[in-house]
Amino acid sequence: MNWWSRLWRRKRMEEQLEKELRFHLDQHAGDLMEHGHSVAEAQREARLALGGPEQVKEKCRDARGTRWAEELIQDTRYALRSFRQRPGFVAVTLLVLALGIGATTVMFAVINSVLLKPLPFPEPDRIVVVHGFDEHFGEFWGFSYPDFLDVSHASRSLALAAWTYGGGTISAPGKPEYVDGRLISAELFATLGVVPECGRAFRRDEDRPGAAPVAMISYALWQRRFAGERSAVGKRLIYDGKTYVITGVAPAGFQLSGEADVFTPLGRSTDLRMQNRGARFIQVVARLARGITLTQAQAEVTLISRHLARQYPASNAGLSLRLHPLLQDVVKDVRGTLWLLLSAVGVVLLIACVNIAGLFLTRAISRERELAMRVALGAGRGRLVRQCITESGVLGLCGGLLGIFAAAVSVRPFITFWPHGLPRADEIHIDWRVLCFAAGVSVLCGLFFGLTPALRVPMHGLEQALRAGGRTISGRSQRMQAAFVVSEITLAFVLLIAAGMLVHTLLALSVLNPGFNAHNVLTGRFALSPKTLANPSAIRAAWQDVLDRARRLPGVEFAALADIIPMREGENVLMYRATPNPLPPYQEPFALASSVSPDYLKVMGIPLLEGRFFTEFDREGTAPVVVIDENLAQHAFGQRAVVGKRLWIPDMGPAPVQIVGVVGHVRHWGLAGDDQSRVHDQMYYPFAQVPVPLLHFFSSVMSITLRTRTSPLSIVEPLQRELRGASGDQALYEVRSMERLVSASLDQQRFLSLLFGIFAALALLLACVGLYGVIAYLTAQRTSEFGVRMAIGASVRDIMRLVLWHSLKMAIAGVAAGIVAALAAGRMLQHVVEGMRPVNVETVAVMIALLMTSALLASFVPARRASLIDPATTLRQE
């Protein structure tokens, strides 16, 4: 019989034990009677020989080895019984615990799946990303295609693969639709270790100029357009006006910095930038060769890049390469935020635990007499300690179970709330690691608030405890309760400061001027009909037609084209100089360059400060012109009156371009990010002057922008209908109102302010409840003291002041202890949150005032009750 079944059949075993001992006694007595003893004498003799039957039974039970489990069951029953007597206390405790453990579990589930779990590729820790690194500008992701080929050829320790963004209109099979695409090198799938769902990845010979056009499609597109049929492989796909043969289907959920539907070989791209060693638009991932460490591979690529810099100084001087594990690269934007939120949630949970520990302690003090009585009656100290811990452990585990349930329900909604999407979001699940974490946290919580009362089980001075128990309390336990409350206030104060700083930052950022008028502006990317893209004059005519049609729509005031839109992804940064002579390397300034049509300024409502903006006459063949922003004017010329001056922009050719106007600065990098961005200068040049060879490329990145008279989103549908084009294959996508883009640039700050606001409010509430509990308890203990004070002349106000001052002292101690931690939390926030303002005196002052007021409010009721004591009654009770 194992111990479990012994435990299970406890009742039968008890009966058998009783029967066995009875048999022994009867047998013994029978023998004695045969030897001539009387019945009574024989029975007595037999009992004496055996010893006390209860003691023997107890020893037999010990021998069973199930003692601890039996006691555990007993203690659990006792705990549940005592919970039933206090349903309110238990309900509140469970609610607080479930919220605390649930929130912590959600955060851990996210961290577990996003930061801790390896990426879903074979040997994921051997996959790295390769970034360029420039001594002057720091790190950037871009690679040029010639550099990629050279590094790929030279490296022995890395197997490299390249990809870049693409996209186009699928016109057959099915109806026309714009989809995101990726251009990938043949090795990409093999490097990542991803096996196509069906068909095959590209071969090397398909990944070079002039090769026959082939494509892979995403799992989603395969389902959507080919109903998931295996015969899709080998079929034709008309994408971007050209016919491709489908070689394979990527597995479900495959992403390269976001989802894409069509993959085409990078090597056969006719993009002019493919030959340009200075055009860094390629991203590179690589797999470490067997037995090679990251450090060794880093050393090798450093050598290779040094070699390239010597060979091609014009484009590669000062350029080196950096390797990073892929996972680190994927999660680098959210890592800090996630840990920050986990610590904030952890602090709330800690406050909750301290709070519950305080309640348990108060109860333990009132039970001191009971415990002393039990020790006096022979209960072992270990047994009583175990009983206390069982009680809190049961509560902790119940809270944990509820918490896990709450986490399972809320983890999905939480992820969808995350601003700008969480990387690896679809990998987030509650798995066994999360369950272990939650169980561990619940047990720790249970131990934490059970331990303090358990350690109070009296051992010495029993007599004193028995006589005084529950009526007077020692200085030690008073100090302990005060310490609990002070630490709660300390933690709450840290969260209050963090929340206050976040709100302060959000307010400060949201009143910043974006530099344009976002009201009633609509933007959207636009794909022309693939048929027009072959012919430059047809491209220009098609764009003109799009603008004319858009402008004619009712409700539209102005329409313009732009290749980059403020506060949206996508950028084009060009080097410029104000003199014809090159500056020493790394001193050349950069500006954000935007190619626009003449009405752009009116659409965006950007103020014109000097000169003019573009007109219909700035087009191909006329003198090249630019309009710059006030920052560039100040930076390059030290003044604003610069109309007529010239700029040299190497990427636009050797001849200078003329400045015709100066406009206001636009916070392109978002309200939070623009002040810290590396590129502060901005310039605009006419889309009509984009040279013919670049026209095809530019057409793939152009967006249209509209100023409307009515709500901009109301014209999206008529706009889409109007712009579909003669062949019905033109598409408007990623349509956003400018107001939404401006607001989205503060999404992270808003999200964190909201969460920290909730955490801080909860923390403050819990701390106040804890403070109330302790003050109420202590004043109740001091009733007779107050009675004496009043009897000898203290007024109602004196008593109130006494109690309130007591609670205020604890609040002050909490703030004093928390100020350093709060400042440290502020530092941490500044690292994680873009545009974070440093801790300021006003926020600290407001939060201290809030905390003190709450503390006074929380202790007002006990103070009032204390002041209403009737001295005669209390003194009579003594």
Place this chain on the structure above:
Amino acid sequence: MAELKSNLPQGTLDLLILKAVAFDPVHGYAIAQRLEQVSRGVVQVPEGSLYPALHRLENRGLLAADWKKTDTGREAKFYRLTRKGRKQLEAEAAGWQRLTEAIGLILGMADGGAQ
């Protein structure tokens, strides 16, 4: 008679119980009787310790127990030796034998030394 009785050395009760049940299944009272009779009254089993010891040995798998009718027709718990118990008995008995011999030798030597 009291001075003739010996206190059982620590740990020997288990060995004696194992030996007592080695021949045939037997109930607790009979074990006590048997030990007393065989040792001619020298060993008196403390009955208070007998049952906890039986239960302990049963838990360790050295003894097994069945409820059977006695000659008088009453149900009693009969203990018998398991295979594991028999091994244990042999090992312990051999150990005990060696020890008593050794002790005897030592005591004999002390006498020899005095001559």
